[in-house]
Amino acid sequence: VLDRHARDGTRLVQILREVQDALGWLAPDTLTAIAQGVGRPRAQVEGTAGFYSFFHTRPLGEYRLLFSDNITDRMLGSHDLMRSLCHKLWLEPGRVSEDGRVSVDTTSCTGMCDQGPALLANYRAVTRLTPERIDDMVHLIRRRVSVGDWPSDWFHVDDNIRRRDVLLDHGLAPGAALAAALDRGPAGLLGEIERSALRGRGGAGFGSDIKWRSCRDAWGDAHYVICNADEGEPGTFKDRVLLSAFFDMVVDGMCIAGFAIGASKGFIYLRGEYRYLLDRLETRLAQRREAGLLGRNILGRGFTFDIEIHLGAGAYICGEESALIESLEGKPGKPRIRPPFPVTNGYLGQPTTVNNVETLALAALIAVKGGEWFRAIGTPASTGTKLLSVSGDVERPGIYEFPFGVTVAEVLQAAGGVDTQAVTTAGAAGFCLSAGEFGRRIAFEDVPTGGSIMVFGRSRDMFEVARNFTRFFAHESCGFCTPCRVGTAVNARLMDKLAHGRGSPYDLDEMEKMHRLMQGASHCGLGNTATIALRDMLARFRPAFERRLHSPDYEPAFDLDAALSQARQMTGRDDAGAHLTDNLSAQRAE
Template sequence: MEAAVSTADSVLGSVLEPILARHRRDPVRLLQILREVQETMGHISPAALTAIARALQLPRARVEGVAGFYSFLYLEPVGQYRVLFSDNATDRLLGNLELMATMCQKLWVEPGKVSEDGLVSIDTTSCTGMCDQGPALLVNGWPITRLTHQRVNEICELIRARKPLAQWPREYFAVADHLRRKDLLLNSVLEPGAALRAAIARGAEGWLAEVQKSNLRGRGGAGFTTGVKWEACRNAPGTDRVIVCNADEGEPGTFKDRVLLTSYADHVFEGMTLAAYAVGARQGFLYLRGEYRYLLEPLEGVLARRRADGLLGANVCQAGFDFDIEIHLGAGAYVCGEESALIESLEGKRGTPRIRPPFPVVKGYLGRPTVVNNVETLAKTVLVALEGGENFSAYGTAQSTGTKLLSISGDCAFPGIYEYPFGVSIAQVLEDCGATDAQAVQVGGASGICVAAYEFQRRIAYEDVPTAGAFMVFDSSRDLFEVARNFVHFFAHESCGFCTPCRVGTSLLKNFMDKLADGHGAKYDLADIEWINRLLKNASHCGLGTSAANPVIDTLVKFRPAYERRLQSLEFEPAFDLDKSLACARRMTGRDDPQAHLSSEFSSEESPR
């Protein structure tokens, strides 16, 4: 017995040691360590948690708390093949649930459980950012796109044959860019270092002034002016400044950052270096969402080349400043897209948003002044450096300068990436992407705005319809109640659980939407839904909670019949069917006569619908 224990210990030790050493036993790197331990061992066992805690001199409970926070970290054994079907509204349109049911049936496993032989586990996951080529799934963290019944059958065969992923057909894992409309950014060709040298020629202050002249605003959705953010960080007390690129592209329906990181990585890294030059930062992080794990090695390759070319590291471009970039991987937590939660996660903690103020530009990563910018924002600073701020601001509208990348998916002929000058009308975009029968567009993702057909003349701009880039089209055959319900489930799953209104409110909202979907809704429930929406909006700690109610608020106003036709009565209805609940008792007693049923006055089973 003791020998067995010590063997297990030494196996664990031999896995942990190189990982811990590579991360210098630094507790700040806890999340990266946990991820890597899992990549080797499949899951993180209680003994592994204890050993990691001991090595990092952290309380074990804290390590367990961090590991338990992230969806992609498993504290219990999972299948040798872990299949996660992306479950965004757009995957639903493409029939992801039917495909998942087929796979579960073929492999004899229930969703969310591990098969008895430990071979496979199948579940859903939040949007994986492959909406233009869905339905998609992740198998052991690697994306497979364009699922069909045939492909699912083939995957089942491969799993049954226990074929290693490396021997699966390469075309399964192909991820297309789908660049459909190119403008300023996507047409630009960057000779690595050219933008940097142009900025250096202006001097740090001159360069910052140029960014301010451009009036570039954050492309992550909030639209904060980039030049103002950079200046605040530059002027904040402290010496070690930090640049963070937010590549935690978790908003359902958004995938433009994935494409930029695939084909415009030099723009992104050069943008980070430009930011570092402006604010005087030495340290940079790219926070890459766990779903984009497959981009890690290619991106590391780009970083290595840029180091070799003198564009990163000591004395960048021989201009006398040092800057380097490190990639941190997330592990399945949408809330980490919120900048202060992202910083917590970078520090190896649970991704709980901080109290603000202080803002990250003053007190961010490890208390240092920190700029957090979106991938697209940073890529666009390259254009400002090359063309000048004034030229940049000539594009777009007065308050929304430049162009915007839209991630278009759903019911349209040509899903993919479209770059438009700000101010383009939704109708124009719909025409270009071949959406002929749209009844609504969800702009800005689950947290965004549901735009109905009568509003299609509205424009994409901070002045009108702001967006981080998601643009999901729903045609007239779609049920917008189900779309909203999908988003509500998403928010309940992704709530960090820190504050009362979001922790409880998102789950209550989910239960109410399910009650309506199950046919037990009453007018009373709509009043409760509106009340919870108000509490979420007013009392939540961060943007996740305040926007969690958006999909319901919008569809309740604009598509109220989709809700009302589900209502059973105008009075209160319980969330369960009393007569149906007695079905098991009837089966056990072998009775099904009228006396074994509750009168239809109290139940709806017999009543005609």
């Protein structure tokens, strides 16, 4: 493995993955050997191995099952299915079975929300779980059938494209956009991107022409293009479909970005959950090299550009561009201090443009059709179309392409949302709208979105939705800065406290305060946005929270009676008099 990666420390995440695949886990001696092999301190290699949730430094058995804990999978019964599987195999979630063969746990989201509930079996997605499928799985595990020999239809992933517009209906041949860009020349191409007013589709909406020009104008020994295919927002799966069904558009987009900024190398940072796509994408890149559409002297026009695929390892934070670059360099994916920005100091300190999969595919379309054509679609401030991943309580979950400016109500109507109570418009990190707001428009100037639209019907308990989101962020915070590390953990604990009937109005106030603090003081976008949906839900669905309160009056956040349980155990007393709450109630009654 080391030789295949030229003992290059920047390939550390890939090396760790491949070694783990071969040996089952990353033992201390293995980490030492890898550190020596790539010439990095052992502590650094151990730090990287410990950061990513798909790496394990203790044996977890030959079957590693991770059930998606995303709220839409939970709504489809994933938690009950996990409990059923654990019960049948005599297992506890989060632990390895006594014979050391099976481990079962949860993972934040598998990117299969349109065909859940789903799990990862040895990091391969199994979709459409049912009680019968779980029974069959138990049977196969008992018979020691390896995951590779499980029924192939269990691993089938549908694209579920429900509505096409200009991008999903483009009809361009592979390389057509590349040829058009070469004809236009770098300045002409940048001019078209500027005229199109294309904005990044990851959610922030930064102008693509500004990013590309800044990168092109920055001094460096080399320039790089990175395709951010690490979509990890709960409820989003649009990049999965673009990579699966429109990969040539994405590669053309990367090539033309390289042409515009003067780069000859690009990376696709592929989400670890989409590992099933890796071989297929590698094969397609090889075919393009043979066809003269990638590599040296592309289309015989003297332009050289090649692409490497880098597979992530289960860290949501790597969707943040500077964390993604750290990961590409073989380090834990912790966001960098900015400035400097990646466009001047990115991969290996060189000028780097990081673009979303959808942005690159749209850039390819603009190279052919022109900026004016694109600008006529959508709204003046949000040009073009947007891919929406719609999941939850709808009849037709899947991918919908709409021009910007479409209302939430129109999206719901297309997807078959009936009696909808709430919609989250950017996974766990964006607005949560209630029924009176469905006339609002999907656009950067009204409701911005990276593409995740999760729909909640009237029967859903919005408190449990919020609780799921707080757990997600507590798990995914990288721990680098205090407001986010502590704030996400405190919010998750407050929500658990409320869920167990021990909360007070003080706890609700605390969460509102935490929102203001984290939004203003966190180091990166994860912490800045982690409480937006929670804030919205507290404002719009407050009765769902208040129903959980132990008392409508103020009570101290610290549960002294619970904290004294250890003392009661030690003294062997558990009568009413040894309980603070009972004593207090008696005193109040008097």
